[in-house]
Amino acid sequence: MSYQMIVLVKQVPDTQNITAQAMKEDGTVNRSALPAIYNPEDLNALEEALKIKEKYGGKITVITMGPPNAAEVLRQSLYRGADEVVLLSDRKFAGADTLATSYVLAKAIKKTGDFDLIFCGRQAIDGDTAQVGPQTAEKLKINQITFVDKILSIKDKELTVERSIEGGYEVVKSSFPLLLTITDESNIPRPPAVKKVLTYKNAVSPLELDNYDDEYLSNQNNNPSNLKIQHWTHESIDAKTVQCGLSGSPTKVKKIESVILEAPEIKNIANSDEGIKTLLKELTDEHIIG
Numbered sequence: 001m002s003y004q005m006i007v008l009v010k011q012v013p014d015t016q017n018i019t020a021q022a023m024k025e026d027g028t029v030n031r032s033a034l035p036a037i038y039n040p041e042d043l044n045a046l047e048e049a050l051k052i053k054e055k056y057g058g059k060i061t062v063i064t065m066g067p068p069n070a071a072e073v074l075r076q077s078l079y080r081g082a083d084e085v086v087l088l089s090d091r092k093f094a095g096a097d098t099l100a101t102s103y104v105l106a107k108a109i110k111k112t113g114d115f116d117l118i119f120c121g122r123q124a125i126d127g128d129t130a131q132v133g134p135q136t137a138e139k140l141k142i143n144q145i146t147f148v149d150k151i152l153s154i155k156d157k158e159l160t161v162e163r164s165i166e167g168g169y170e171v172v173k174s175s176f177p178l179l180l181t182i183t184d185e186s187n188i189p190r191p192p193a194v195k196k197v198l199t200y201k202n203a204v205s206p207l208e209l210d211n212y213d214d215e216y217l218s219n220q221n222n223n224p225s226n227l228k229i230q231h232w233t234h235e236s237i238d239a240k241t242v243q244c245g246l247s248g249s250p251t252k253v254k255k256i257e258s259v260i261l262e263a264p265e266i267k268n269i270a271n272s273d274e275g276i277k278t279l280l281k282e283l284t285d286e287h288i289i290g
């Protein structure tokens with residue numbers, strides 16, 4: 001039995017590489033000052049879908065909502081084995097909170113047709129809410145299992161997983177259609193495959209086409225791989241503009257405060273037996289070890 005799978009992925013600013021210029025004066029994130037990367041746990045989500053496709057067959061559609069340059073995470077998905085990729089990009093989507101984001105994603109998923117499994121990352125490293133997956137499942141009125149560490153088995157249209165809970169894990173079973181949010185404990189995501197990089201390195205979304213010259217455009221008409229990234233707007237997915245972007249977002253940011261974490265007291269330990277002895281004594285006295 002083969003499976004129709006959707007993977008939701010987000011392009012995020014690399015919060016591991018924050019510099020002083022990463023925040024604007026008004027306290028919002030200066031996205032242009034940070035490298036944009038594939039949300040790490042979304043790579044884990046894609047990897048789970050790829051493993052299922054390899055074992056049982058099926059199709060993987062990767063969807064992202066974001067600005068035109070979010071097409072990069074879709075290229076990265078094609079390099080790893082996604083079959084179809086969709087960029088949801090529209091001025092009407094700007095300023096979306098998690099409710100408006102999940103509304104648009106759910107509408108797009110419905111447009112793709114029948115599906116068995118939806119994979120999300122557990123959490124995005126910028127927004128950090130972990131709400132988008134569960135809200136999308138609610139809007140689609142399907143089952144969801146969050147914090148999935150391991151897929152234990154799949155039998156016909158039923159799946160058993162291990163999900164992490166405080167202090168341990170639980171085993172949960174569900175029928176399809178089903179949305180899973182995947183943690184970084186689940187797998188080590190594969191790197192891009194060289195053959196696929198060669199096939200899709202020139203894949204662009206229609207929104208990126210202005211960057212290319214006439215020669216490129218005429219060439220790409222001959223190569224379907226280059227036209228692989230579909231672009232959908234609110235009209236393509238029949239979304240109500242009042243439920244999209246800022247107008248569909250009840251969350252209001254009241255105040256943003258920059259928290260500066262001061263370095264605690266620093267002690268230099270001499271690189272000698274005596275220095276190590278002193279350190280061990282201090283750690284034991286303070287009941288940190290021992």
Ligand SMILES: Cc1cc2nc3c(=O)[nH]c(=O)nc-3n(C[C@H](O)[C@H](O)[C@H](O)COP(=O)(O)OP(=O)(O)OC[C@H]3O[C@@H](n4cnc5c(N)ncnc54)[C@H](O)[C@@H]3O)c2cc1C
Nearest residue numbers: 008065095096097098120121123124127128129130131132
């Ligand atoms: C008032 C308000 C205005 C905002 N305006 C903007 C804005 O203008 N631009 C902006 O970038 N952000 C904006 N945000 C942030 C935005 O709401 C969140 O980034 C977004 O809803 C996702 O939430 P999250 O980052 O917490 O994702 P999480 O809920 O932590 O993500 C969980 C998983 O859901 C999936 N997912 C999340 N987001 C997407 C996506 N966009 N496409 C596909 N899959 C996804 C991924 O699988 C991800 O791992 C705004 C937030 C608020 C409250």
